[in-house]
Amino acid sequence: MTNGGVWVALPLVCLTGGAFALYLVARLFRASNTLLSTLATVVFGAALVLLLPLFARSRAAALHGTALPVLASITPAGAFLRADPGALVLVAIALGIGGSTALYSGRYIAIDPRYATYYPLLLLMVAGMMGMVMTTDLFNFYMFCELMSIAAYVLVAFRRHTDTAIEAGFKYLIMGSVGTIIMLMGIAFIYRETGQLTLPLSGAELGPWQRAGSACFVVGLGLKSAIVPLHTWLPDAYGRAPSSISAVLASVISKSTLYMLPRIYLGLGMPAHDLGLMLIWLAFLNMTLGNALALMQTNTKRLLAYSSIAQTGYIMFSLGIGLRYDVPDAIQAAFFLLLTHAVMKATAFLSKGVCHFYLGTTTVEELRGTAVQLPLVAVTFSLALGGLAGVPPLAGFVSKWFILAQALHPAEPLAYVGLIIFLLNSLLALGYYLPLIARLFTAPQSGDGRPPARVAVSPWMAAPLIVTAALIIAIGVSPGLWLTGVNWMAVFWQDM
Amino acid sequence: MNLNDILLLVILGAPLLTAVLLALWSARLGRAAGWIAAVSEAISLTAALALLPALYYNQAPMLSMAWIPTAGIEFNLQADWLTLPFLVTEAAVTLVAIIYGWGYHHVDERSGYFYALLLIFGVGMSGTTMADDMVLFYIFWELMLVASAALILIWGDGERRGPVTLKYFIFTHVGSLIVLVGLLALYDATGSDAFAVLRAGQWTLAPGVMTMVIVLFLIGFSVKMAVFPVHLWLPDAHTVAPMPVTIMLAAAMLSMGTYGILRFPFSIFTPAQMAPFAVPMMVMGIVSEIYGALMALAERDVKRIIAYSSVSQMGYIMFGLGTMTHDGVVGATLHVIYHAIVKALLFMVVGLLIRATDRRRIGELGGLGGRMPLVALCAVIGALGIAGMPPLGIFNSEWMIFSGGFSSGHIGLAVATLFGSLLTVVYALWFVGRIFFGARPEGLTVGKLPRTMVITTVAVMILLIIEGLLPAPLFIWAEHGLASILGGGL
Numbered sequence: 001m002t003n004g005g006v007w008v009a010l011p012l013v014c015l016t017g018g019a020f021a022l023y024l025v026a027r028l029f030r031a032s033n034t035l036l037s038t039l040a041t042v043v044f045g046a047a048l049v050l051l052l053p054l055f056a057r058s059r060a061a062a063l064h065g066t067a068l069p070v071l072a073s074i075t076p077a078g079a080f081l082r083a084d085p086g087a088l089v090l091v092a093i094a095l096g097i098g099g100s101t102a103l104y105s106g107r108y109i110a111i112d113p114r115y116a117t118y119y120p121l122l123l124l125m126v127a128g129m130m131g132m133v134m135t136t137d138l139f140n141f142y143m144f145c146e147l148m149s150i151a152a153y154v155l156v157a158f159r160r161h162t163d164t165a166i167e168a169g170f171k172y173l174i175m176g177s178v179g180t181i182i183m184l185m186g187i188a189f190i191y192r193e194t195g196q197l198t199l200p201l202s203g204a205e206l207g208p209w210q211r212a213g214s215a216c217f218v219v220g221l222g223l224k225s226a227i228v229p230l231h232t233w234l235p236d237a238y239g240r241a242p243s244s245i246s247a248v249l250a251s252v253i254s255k256s257t258l259y260m261l262p263r264i265y266l267g268l269g270m271p272a273h274d275l276g277l278m279l280i281w282l283a284f285l286n287m288t289l290g291n292a293l294a295l296m297q298t299n300t301k302r303l304l305a306y307s308s309i310a311q312t313g314y315i316m317f318s319l320g321i322g323l324r325y326d327v328p329d330a331i332q333a334a335f336f337l338l339l340t341h342a343v344m345k346a347t348a349f350l351s352k353g354v355c356h357f358y359l360g361t362t363t364v365e366e367l368r369g370t371a372v373q374l375p376l377v378a379v380t381f382s383l384a385l386g387g388l389a390g391v392p393p394l395a396g397f398v399s400k401w402f403i404l405a406q407a408l409h410p411a412e413p414l415a416y417v418g419l420i421i422f423l424l425n426s427l428l429a430l431g432y433y434l435p436l437i438a439r440l441f442t443a444p445q446s447g448d449g450r451p452p453a454r455v456a457v458s459p460w461m462a463a464p465l466i467v468t469a470a471l472i473i474a475i476g477v478s479p480g481l482w483l484t485g486v487n488w489m490a491v492f493w494q495d496m
Numbered sequence: 497m498n499l500n501d502i503l504l505l506v507i508l509g510a511p512l513l514t515a516v517l518l519a520l521w522s523a524r525l526g527r528a529a530g531w532i533a534a535v536s537e538a539i540s541l542t543a544a545l546a547l548l549p550a551l552y553y554n555q556a557p558m559l560s561m562a563w564i565p566t567a568g569i570e571f572n573l574q575a576d577w578l579t580l581p582f583l584v585t586e587a588a589v590t591l592v593a594i595i596y597g598w599g600y601h602h603v604d605e606r607s608g609y610f611y612a613l614l615l616i617f618g619v620g621m622s623g624t625t626m627a628d629d630m631v632l633f634y635i636f637w638e639l640m641l642v643a644s645a646a647l648i649l650i651w652g653d654g655e656r657r658g659p660v661t662l663k664y665f666i667f668t669h670v671g672s673l674i675v676l677v678g679l680l681a682l683y684d685a686t687g688s689d690a691f692a693v694l695r696a697g698q699w700t701l702a703p704g705v706m707t708m709v710i711v712l713f714l715i716g717f718s719v720k721m722a723v724f725p726v727h728l729w730l731p732d733a734h735t736v737a738p739m740p741v742t743i744m745l746a747a748a749m750l751s752m753g754t755y756g757i758l759r760f761p762f763s764i765f766t767p768a769q770m771a772p773f774a775v776p777m778m779v780m781g782i783v784s785e786i787y788g789a790l791m792a793l794a795e796r797d798v799k800r801i802i803a804y805s806s807v808s809q810m811g812y813i814m815f816g817l818g819t820m821t822h823d824g825v826v827g828a829t830l831h832v833i834y835h836a837i838v839k840a841l842l843f844m845v846v847g848l849l850i851r852a853t854d855r856r857r858i859g860e861l862g863g864l865g866g867r868m869p870l871v872a873l874c875a876v877i878g879a880l881g882i883a884g885m886p887p888l889g890i891f892n893s894e895w896m897i898f899s900g901g902f903s904s905g906h907i908g909l910a911v912a913t914l915f916g917s918l919l920t921v922v923y924a925l926w927f928v929g930r931i932f933f934g935a936r937p938e939g940l941t942v943g944k945l946p947r948t949m950v951i952t953t954v955a956v957m958i959l960l961i962i963e964g965l966l967p968a969p970l971f972i973w974a975e976h977g978l979a980s981i982l983g984g985g986l
Contacts, residue, residue, distance in 0.1 A: 391642055392635035401631065402567070404676070408684045423673050430666055438649050438658055480564055487566075 007054060008071040008081045011047040011091070012134070015127035018043030019120040026116035033115045037106030037460070040119040044099030044126070051092055058083040062491065080140060086489035087133040090259055093339055094252040097346050098126040100464035101244045104350055107460035108244050108357055118158060125151035125248065129256045138187045138197045141264070142180065145257075149176045149224070152253060156241040168240035175233040179223035186216025190268065199267030206269055214268045218275075221264065224257035227316065228285040231309050235293075238305035243353025246301060250308045250349060251342035258315060259338065259489070262323060262331075276324025279316045280414060284421050286313025291428040298363050300352050303432055304345065307388060310429060311341045317418055318403040325410035328490060333402035335489040339482060340395035340475055344387040347468040351381035354465070358455045364436060369444025373455045376462060378440045380469035387472045389433040390426055395475035400426065500550050500557035504573045504626065506543040507583070510536045511590075511619050515612035522608025530598045533611035537594055537618060541587040544622070547575050551976075558628065560690075568688040572628035577977035578763075581829065581970070582625045582755045585836045589748040590618035592840055592952055593740035599946025600739050600847060601651075610651060617643035617744055624752055630679045630689040637675070640749060641668055644741060652736040660736045667729035671719025675756065678712035681705060682764075694764050706765070710773060713761045721753030723814050724784035727807045731791075734803035739847035742799070746806050746843055747836040754813055754832050758825075762981050767820060777818025778901070778909045782916055785811030789919035793926065796858050798849060801927055802842045805882060808920060809835045815913050816897035824900020825981065827893045829974040830967075834881075834889035837960045841878040844953040845871055849931065851949070852942050858927075863936030870950060872932040874957045879924040881960055884917060888964040892971075 022039055025031050031039075054069065061068050062085050069083040102122060109115045128148025135141050153176060157169025187197070193209035194201055201210075223230040234254070238246045265275050290310030297303035315334045322330030354377045355361045355370055371378035387394035407419045444452055457465075475482050514536035518529050525532070550557050556576060563571040575583065594614055601610055620640030627633035649661040683689050686699045693699070701709065715726070722730040734742050761770060788808025795801045809831070816828030848871050849864070850856050865872040881888040894917065901910030963970065 386642070392631075392638045397635075397638075401634075401676075401680070405680045405683055408677075408680055419677070423677065427666065427670060427673065430669060431662075434645075434662055434665055435658070438661065441646070441650055442658065478563075480566070483564065483566055 005069075005071060008069050008083050008134075011050045011054065011095075012081065012127055012130055014043060014047040014050055015123050015130065018046075019123035019127065022123065023116065023120040026119075031116075033110045034106050034460070036115060036119045037102055037109075040102035040105075040123060041099050043123060044095050044102055048092060048095045048099070051088060051095065054083050055085060055088045055092070058085045058088060059488070062488070080137065081131070081134045082136045083134065086491050089339075089485040089489050090133055090252070090256060091130045092485075093342055094126050094129055094248075094256070097248060097251050097342060097468075098122065100346065100468060101248050101350070104353070104461050104464045105244050107458040108353055109242070111357075112159065112242075114158070118155070121151045121155050121158075122245075122248070124148075125155065125253065129253055133256055133260060136199050136267075138190065138199065138264075141260075142184055142187060145183070145224070146180055148253060149180060152176070152237075152245075152249060155245045156237045156249075158242055158245065159240075162240075165240045168236035172233045172237040175223060175230075179220040179230075182216045182223075183220035186213040186220065189213035189216065199264065201267065201269050203269070210268065211270070214265055214270045217264050217268070218261065218278075221257045221261040222282075225254050225261065226309055226312055227282050228289050228309065228313075231286070231289075234309060235302050235305040238308065238349075239299060239302040243301065243349045243356060246305070247346040247349035247353070250305070251346040254308075255312075255315075255338050255342060258312065258319075259335070262319060272323040272326075276320045276322065279320030280324060280418055281320075283313045283317035283320055284418070286310065286316060287421065287425040288313075288428075291425050291432075294432050295428065297432070298365065300355075300362065300364050300367065300436070301349070303364065303436070304348055304352065307429065307432070308341075308345060310425065311337070311345070311388065313425075314400075314403060314422065315341070317422060318406060321407055321410065321415055321418070325412060325415065327406055327409055330403070330406035330409070331490040332483070332486050333399065333406045336402055336479075336483065336486045337396075337399035338489075339486060340387070340399045340472075343468055343471045343475065344384045344394075344396060347380055347384035347465065347472060348388065350461070350465055350468065351377050351384060354457060354461050355381075357461070358457070364439060367436070367439045368442055369452065370440045372444060373452050374457060375454070376457055377465065380465045382437045382440055383469045383472050385433045385437050387476070389430055393473070393476045395472045395479075398476055398479045500547065500555060500575075501559045503543045503546055504557055504559050504575060507540050507587070507622055507626065508573075508619055510539045510543070511615040515615040515619070518608040518612040518615070522612070523605040525608050527603050527607075529608045529611045530594065530601070530603075533615055534591060534594045534598075537587065537591045537615060540618070540622065541584070541591055544575075544580070544583045544587050547580065551575070551577060551580065560628070563629075563631070568690075569631050570629045570688070570690045571632060572690055572692070573626045573632070574628040574691075575626055577973060577979065578755075578758060579625045579977075581833055581973050581977060582751060583622055585751065585833050586618065586621040586625065586748045589744055589836055589840055590614065590621075592844075592956060593743045596743065596844060596847070596949055596952045597740040599949035600851070606650075610647070613643050613647050614740060614744070617647065617741070618748075621748055621752060625755055628691045630683055630691070634672070634676060634679060637752070638669075638672060640752070641665065641672065644737075644745060644749065647741045648733060648737045651738040651741070653738070654736060656732075657736050660732045664729045664733040667726075668719055671716045671726070673716075674712050674719070675716035678709045678716065678760070681709050681712075706769065707772075710761050710765060710770065714757065714773060714777070717753040717756035717760075718780070718814070719753070720756065721750055721810045721814065722807055723753075723780055723810050724787050724807065725780075727784070727788075727810075730807060731800050731803045734806070735797060735799045739843065739850075742803075742847075743840050743843045746803070747840040750806060750810060751832040751836060753810075754817070754828065757817055758829070758978070758981065762817070762825070770820060774818050774820050774904065775906065775909070778815050778904075778906060778913075779818075781811045781813070781815030781818055782909060782913050783811070784808065784814060785913060786916045786919060787811075789916070789923055792923040793919070798846050798856050798858055798861070798927075798931070799843075801858070801923065802839070802846055805842070805920075805923065806835075806839060809839070809882070812894065812897055812913070812917075815909075816893075816900055819897070819900035819904040819906075821900040821903050823896045823903060825978055826971070826974050827896025827898075827900055829978060830970060831890065831893035831897060833970060833974075834893050834963065837956060837963060838878055838881040838888075838890060841874060841953065841956045841960060842882065844949070844956060845875045845878060848945055848949055848953060852945055853940060854943070855940070858930050860937055861931045861940065862934045863932070864940075864942065865932035867936075867942045868945075870954065871945075872928075874953050875928050875932060877957050877960060879928040881964075883921040883924040886964075888960060889967065891964065892967045
């Protein structure tokens with residue numbers, strides 16, 4: 001109990017227990033949406049508070065080179081959960097964004113009839129993600145990944161009175177299940193050959209089944225992370241889900257699988273260089289296709305979804321550079337963008353949700369004149385979009401700076417080519433970010449010639465927006481603290 | 497923290513803080529917003545001028561803090577002799593533009609944002625000249641783009657402002673990204689983003705990479721200067737922008753490109769390393785000079801004529817830099833300052849014209865000299881100024897640039913630029929002649945002009961004459977500023 005034990009599981013227990021308790025409260029006492037929203041926020045906050053001492057201890061262990069806190073599983077071999085400081089950083093971000101979303105939903109979901117299931121599912125989704133990044137055991141990884149995914153499928157189809165939501169949720173379900181089943185097959189392959197499930201695998205030789213299993217993981221996790229050409233579920237899912245859910249999905253859920261991809265691949269004993277090369281080439285596809293398709297979108301949420309695919313490409317590019325050319329700083333740069341992208345994309349989706357909630361806007365064209373009616377949202381939205389476009393001094397610029405600097409570092413032709421493709425893509429991206437910002441601030445086309453009145457934004461929605469938007473500036477101006485966190489996220493690479 | 501540090505912070509802080517306040521109380525301030533903005537910009541200008549004694553006593557005002565220690569990124573501000581001419585020009589132009597804006601800008605509940613963005617645009621420019629590390633440099637460099645694009649987008653003239661803003665943003669952002677790659681290559685070579693480390697020279701670049709970095713800097717900064725093949729953003733942006741913004745774009749922002757070229761390739765690479773680029777730069781300058789002048793002759797919109805004149809004038813500067821001689825580089829630096837004054841004057845005159853007549857096609861104007869004599873006088877002085885008439889300032893700088901051209905040894909190019917300058921005389925005189933002399937077209941009425949607009953215009957005209965008569969202080973500043981570059985053997 002000194003190092004680890006049940007304490008490691010406390011944040012996870014808090015989330016899952018909270019989910020069941022919340023559902024009971026909702027059903028037994030017919031609790032209102034605002035009460036459930038408050039409770040869910042409290043659960044997220046409590047999990048975050050429980051996470052802090054765990055992080056402190058795991059960080060101390062990592063610094064002193066002693067064993068990380070673990071919760072042992074029933075099988076003697078492996079650990080059920082392991083408090084790895086890097087994973088905890090990602091979890092902390094997920095809890096923060098989950099909490100903001102829960103608060104935001106206090107008003108946003110109030111118009112939906114089935115809010116009793118919304119909050120438990122949101123909690124379970126984040127719990128699944130948390131377990132997924134903390135576990136070291138492949139089978140538990142699969143279980144948590146399924147927990148996260150199933151909650152996500154239901155939440156995407158949450159507004160089931162619209163056909164499109166059902167369709168998007170179903171598409172997500174089919175493709176996501178294919179991904180998890182492929183991973184399950186991979187686990188079987190690996191178990192058949194090595195008889196182990198705990199990462200990192202011990203044993204010298206790489207057998208054919210082990211290679212096949214690793215390939216299964218690349219496909220499965222690639223599908224979950226929307227790596228082109230396995231991205232087709234994403235625009236529908238993000239575009240049709242409630243904005244609050246899109247915010248969580250885009251910022252942490254599908255990025256956590258991307259974080260796990262190199263961890264699992266390297267944990268299986270596969271060579272980092274091959275994965276790096278593959279990620280670099282796929283990154284070009286992701287960036288270019290994501291940006292080119294985003295340019296054609298007229299629906300704001302689909303546009304943001306395609307921009308996520310492009311941003312995934314940027315992360316993959318830097319990750320690929322790091323793995324291919326042994327540049328640890330490039331891996332840090334990738335995870336730094338992962339964190340900043342989470343904050344920026346969450347802000348963008350939440351801002352979009354407010355526009356939809358009050359003004360009923362769905363297309364880019366309808367956003368015209370938002371600055372007059374919802375000045376706060378216009379500001380937060382443009383901060384998010386400016387950040388995604390890499391305008392200094394916002395968070396996105398710092399991440400871009402690090403990635404570009406690291407891409408120059410190895411002095412390899414492929415990295416130079418990648419740098420040029422990266423730059424061309426960030427230009428291409430301006431082609432949709434800027435008109436979007438411009439629409440927000442141009443005068444609305446009003447029928448009767450009078451300017452539309454200002455709409456008061458509910459504090460439930462305003463508070464999370466202000467916090468995340470402030471973070472975009474804060475990370476951009478003083479990235480020191482975040483870099484430390486990212487440093488921990490990249491540490492796994494050195495263990496393997 | 498001594499006085500110099502405080503001055504450095506005031507130069508940036510006063511307008512920045514005021515901008516925040518103006519944005520917060522935009523609806524309530526009304527007309528006062530413009531006055532407050534002018535006062536804060538005046539404070540900034542005074543603080544910039546107050547740095548002079550320190551520079552004369554060879555103190556180097558410098559503010560240095562660690563920012564992201566793990567990545568070797570610092571937060572450094574400085575002011576040296578190279579900074580000062582650009583800093584003062586930029587702050588003065590911003591002040592003039594704000595005061596001119598009192599009359600130009602129609603006051604409504606968004607006026608606070610208008611002046612706040614003008615101030616931020618100014619902060620972007622002064623920050624660019626004062627930044628002493630790469631990240632800060634790039635942040636301010638992009639800040640001026642963001643602020644000016646917002647101004648054009650929201651307060652621009654005409655229906656095309658959205659597409660024009662997009663074109664402006666993307667075009668100049670491409671330039672910024674090219675500069676960024678150059679900066680990153682240096683960052684990768686030195687492991688720190690501080691300019692001090694760059695200047696110390698304890699780092700090496702592979703020859704191929706070095707050539708690439710120089711080319712990147714020259715192309716990237718040329719976009720901001722709007723020299724011939726990369727000038728395409730300028731005419732549209734200048735035409736659509738509201739007049740105070742046009743003044744700031746033409747008179748101050750274009751010069752940031754020159755500053756970049758002086759600060760980066762010229763300061764950190766040796767003349768021998770730069771030598772291969774001399775002739776390309778000079779040729780680019782001549783082409784830009786002649787092309788801009790011809791386009792100015794071909795244009796019919798008064799604002800576009802003056803806009804193309806900027807392309808032409810930037811050609812002179814590029815030529816002067818390309819000579820890489822003492823006279824040429826000093827002349828180019830002086831030309832930045834003189835061009836700022838003349839171009840501000842000409843755009844102010846155009847703004848008055850458009851305000852008074854509500855017309856902007858040159859065929860619809862004419863014979864206005866009798867109706868608005870003071871404006872006509874300003875226009876004539878401005879046109880003579882840009883044509884290089886002695887004793888107005890541009891004569892001095894063009895003299896230096898031409899002299900640099902001859903002493904560089906490329907006599908053919910020097911003669912070409914000399915003859916190219918004839919075209920400037922043609923369009924300048926043609927412009928004044930068509931508008932203020934000759935017959936007045938039917939139905940041309942002259943409205944009343946706001947007094948503040950006329951007074952600022954006249955003040956700039958007087959400044960132009962004074963600068964031309966007393967060029968010595970500016971010469972000394974420029975020579976001091978370029979000492980490190982010129983000392984390198986130029």
